[in-house]
Amino acid sequence: MNNILQVRNVNDYSHYLGCNEQHPLITVINYAEVSPMRHSLNNYSVYGLFLRDDANIDLEYGCGKYDYNKGTLLCVAPGQIGGKEDNGEQVSITGWALLFHPDLLHNFPLEKHIKDYSFFDYRVNEALHMTEDEHDILVSLMQQIRKELNNKPDNLQNTIIISYIELALNFCQRFYNRQFITRKHENSDILIRFDRLLREYFENKLQLTHGVPSVQYCANELCMSPNYFGDVIKKTTGETASNHIRFFIIQLAKNYLTAGETVSQVSEHLGFEYSQHFSRMFKKLEGITPSEYCKKLCY
Template sequence: MDIVRKGMSHILKVRNVNDYGSYIGCPVRHPLVCVVDYAEVSPIRHSLNNYSVYGLFLRDDADVDLDYGCGKYDYNKGTLLCVAPGQIGGKEDNGERVSITGWALLFHPDLLHGFPLEKRMKEYSFFDYRVNEALHMTDEEHDILVSLMRQIQDELCKKPDELQNAILVGYIELMLNFCLRFYNRQFLTRKIENSDILVRFDRLLRDYFDNKLQLTLGLPTVQYCADKLCLSPNYFGDVIKKSTGDTASNHIRRFVIRLAKNGLAAGETVSQVSDRLGFEYSQHFSRMFKKQEGITPSEYCQKLHS
């Protein structure tokens, strides 16, 4: 277990599950998996962690500020935050010991080697959500995740055998699938917020072209739009997909094609439209147009005048 100083911050390097378990005084019964019941180890000292493991943190206590990446997050009761290897999260140790409640599941990527879940991990996009995009659970959802935490904890107390890792991975995959279901529910119950994101997305695209940013930056990207809307690309993409049934990148392309059609209908040439919209080559514009519309820009012009 190493604690390194970075700038003014002390960062705990969580290279394996034992690094975190040892820090908070939780017994670790498996080299690749650890379940923490915070009620059993509290009070503990905070830590700002550099993760080399996956972590699911289910916090029941309110009014706890946590740093995560470049932002802060105020936990509410029944909130789930997920971290992945390469991320930094937590709160810097200030010497204070605090009593907290909730659960945590940490597992090392090596646990997944040889299991189908290893290849599926990229499907769980919530590992790359920002802190303000965390999952806020209903009581029922909260109880399901706690039940799974307890089952994993029980399995870790059993004598290891050749099936234990398969059983642990099965529990973890089940928990991740429930998280996916709960996030889908959250997208639906936040329709007003999501529709506001869609409105701001369209306004952002209009302003982008009105300010002629395409001439210096090229076509707007999903990353650019997500950054301007203060969302992670994954969460932004998932919101747009749930709201429109289409991807954010396709939404951008459709917006560009609408502008192109307006220009062609107003008498601009294919080359003029291509240049005005920020395409480096008119062939790229024609290729996008045909992929979206099924015909080339020239054929579209012919239809307009036939």
């Protein structure tokens, strides 16, 4: 891990590959023009979209494998590490890369909502595999950005470039949404595993030492990034993963209350530190307090 390339700006990566500088805050790279090249393990301080036509990633989802292989898109955000450490090997790869520094977005609306694109925090095995049409759309947008970078700078250039970036990100979001839809069987498998995990969590009384299960915990146990896990559950059920956990807990609570346990006892059984927190969650989801629910049971 000693040979990590610090990509503090886009041209740190460009220089490593032997590319000419295009702009201090953004670069578009056609890997076919710089291959063969050496591997690099990169510590990013920039955003990056890496479209690899040669990536040999056998993605597994539940009981099946994903069958789109025109191109694989990997997305990174500042603070992430990705790639492969330089071992001296020369490799020939094809595809495109778009890197841009957060400073490029300063004073543009995209600066505030870029964090809404959750795919920047997906893991490699959660990468987007694209259809041919999807692949061609992203390549076209990268080519357009590159063409604009070759134009003489003016006071509209950054606005145009950022518009292209936002369009590319929106297409990526659409493509991921399509991927979730076309993988309904695999998503259902994830949901089944999620429910089993929650059931076993409470059966093993982990809530007594760890509290109520979190989305982070469930995602880790299911070997997914929290963002990808949350997006799968949202697309499959229409509810957030955190709400799915809450609904599961409320159903357990109803079982305990129906069996005659007090609100305080139920709260303790479910792993809440304070019974007020349990009562607040119950009322938020059911519209009545646990005590009011118990009174209804008596009628």
